[in-house]
Amino acid sequence: MSSTANRRYSASAAVQFARIDEYVDPIVEAIATHDMTIEKRGAVHHIRSPFGKATFEARQGGFKLTVEAADPGGINRLKHALVGPICFIAAREKLDIRWEGDHTAPTLPEDLRLLHVRSIEDITSRFRRITFKGENLERYDRDDQLHCRLIFQPRGIATPHWPMLDHLGHVVWPRNSAVPTRVYTIRRIDTGRQEITIDFALHAHAGPATQWAMDARAGDLVGILGPAANGPKPAKFHVLAGDETALPGIARILESLSRDATGHAFVEVDGKADELPLECPSGVTVHWLHRNGATAGTTTLLPDAVRSVLWPKNRGEAFFWGGCEHKAFSAIYRHLRKEIELSKERFVLYSHWHRSLSEEQIIATGAEAYLPQ
Ligand SMILES: Cc1cc2nc3c(=O)[nH]c(=O)nc-3n(C[C@H](O)[C@H](O)[C@H](O)COP(=O)(O)OP(=O)(O)OC[C@H]3O[C@@H](n4cnc5c(N)ncnc54)[C@H](O)[C@@H]3O)c2cc1C
CATH class of the missing domain: 2.40.30.10 (Translation factors)
Incomplete structure (x- = not known):
């Protein structure tokens, strides 16, 4: 192999950031949702993605990042996969992340x-x-x-x-x-x-x-x-919950469940005319929750419905998947973690939209508009 074929691109960034401890967990979670696998060894999170490998290390008074990729597009993509979630979650800190090492001109994202x-x-x-x-x-x-x-x-x-x-x-x-x-x-x-x-x-x-x-x-x-x-993980008992924005995900997941799966799917829509035929195993019950003219994002239909679920004693047999407006998302998140004590590995729940913010405004606001309250 020629030396050009062996060329690796690498860079690192050290950032001063006194309040890093408050952000480590949500930052690592946000990075992980972007098709990255993360393993913590000692103080260092080792990150692998289709574009190369990276590390994220919280230290006293700040954090350090490293990236390594086989091509210039990969290194910019990896930097983005770190800088994007970090600057979003910690938006109010207005972080300035400066890299040392290989610099490459702007590249089109490889996944485009x-x-x-x-x-x-x-x-x-x-x-x-x-x-x-x-x-x-x-x-x-x-x-x-x-x-x-x-x-x-x-x-x-x-x-x-x-x-x-x-x-x-x-x-x-x-x-x-x-x-x-x-x-x-x-x-x-x-x-x-x-x-x-x-x-x-x-x-x-x-x-x-x-x-x-x-x-x-x-x-x-x-x-x-x-x-x-x-997406979902294998489980005996599934709970899916969301409004119209999660209905495409719920419909897709229901179609993919094994025939012996059990559980509940809760879908909030305005009324009967908004219900869609869903293909799902006979052990999963679909519950349509009607707003009946109430403004989307203003009801407690979804958190109330999730509170009515009878969970298996062994929580490891259950899996929850859902998405909805930020307020209902926060209530469901708190319930799953605090009352049901589901471990983070047993659920996927996203805030899909915010009643008073457009997506650009959510990105500018960061954690407060996206993480559970
Ligand atoms: C992981 C994820 C998956 C998603 N999947 C889907 C999907 O498959 N299908 C889908 O339709 N949406 C989906 N969404 C939601 C979608 O991205 C948002 O609804 C988005 O804000 C719509 O963009 P917009 O340009 O219409 O409105 P924006 O410009 O973002 O917002 C304008 C205004 O509309 C309000 N608003 C935004 N969304 C809604 C809503 N759903 N109902 C009522 N008011 C709203 C905002 O509060 C704001 O006031 C998903 C979101 C996430 C995070």
């Missing part, structure tokens, strides 16, 4: 794929299913990583804008001109047909993603990044 709208179907009056056609989509075909980030391009744009990752691990946009991006769940992927299906909940305060879905036409272009975020 281009998708074109193939078909649009209104599966209810408030749910729009869009099937996209792409190429080279195999990396998105994962049962343990269900989510993705979509990048919405204006129709007919001559030169689409794609985010680049720079040597600081930050996202930079061509000509400083960003287009909107949002997180969605891959409802279905068919690598044979090279298709990805996303179900968009058409909510009442349409931001750019919902507006895009409402206006979509065959041929429209989006980018996709990911996959990310954990």
Whole structure:
């Protein structure tokens, strides 16, 4: 092998940050959801990803990061996989992370794929299913990583804008001109047909993603990044809970459960007309929770329903998966941890949206808008 083939790219950053102890656990959890495996040895978290390897070490008065990858794109991607979650979770600290070592010019994320709208179907009056056609989509075909980030391009744009990752691990946009991006769940992927299906909940305060879905036409272009975020783990007893934004994930998980699985799925929607047929094992009961005209994100339907569950004595046999508005998310999270005493390995629960914040505002606010209160 030539010496160029053996070339490795590496860099490190040492950051002064007095309050690091308050953030270590959520930072490590946030890094882990982005398709990274983390093992703690001594004080050092060793991180592996498809793009290379990294470390995160909290020290007195700060933390140290290292990254190592086989190519320039990989090193920028790894820096981003660390800097993104750290700067998001600790947004209020306004951290300035400076790297030493190999520097490479901004690169397109390796996981970026281009998708074109193939078909649009209104599966209810408030749910729009869009099937996209792409190429080279195999990396998105994962049962343990269900989510993705979509990048919405204006129709007919001559030169689409794609985010680049720079040597600081930050996202930079061509000509400083960003287009909107949002997180969605891959409802279905068919690598044979090279298709990805996303179900968009058409909510009442349409931001750019919902507006895009409402206006979509065959041929429209989006980018996709990911996959990310954990899916379900094997269990005898499953509890799934969420509003419309989690329904695509719940539907996908129910279809994948073993035939002898037992448990409950709780889905909050406005009313009967919003219910969808769900394919699931006979031992799992689906409960539709109706808001009956109440504003989304204002009810306690989901936390109340989760509180009604009779859990197996051996909590290790159970698994919870869910997503919803931040307030209900916080209540469910506290219940699972404090009252049910589910270990963190036995549940996956995300705050999918915030009633008074758009996604850009959530990112700018950081932990307070995203972690359980
Ligand atoms: C891991 C994950 C997976 C997700 N999967 C899906 C999915 O498969 N399908 C899906 O439809 N959504 C999904 N979401 C939720 C989706 O990303 C948000 O709802 C997103 O804010 C929609 O973007 P927007 O541009 O329409 O609104 P934003 O510009 O982000 O927000 C504008 C306004 O709308 C409000 N708002 C945002 N979402 C909702 C909502 N659902 N109901 C009522 N008001 C809302 C906000 O509070 C804000 O006031 C997921 C989110 C996460 C984090």
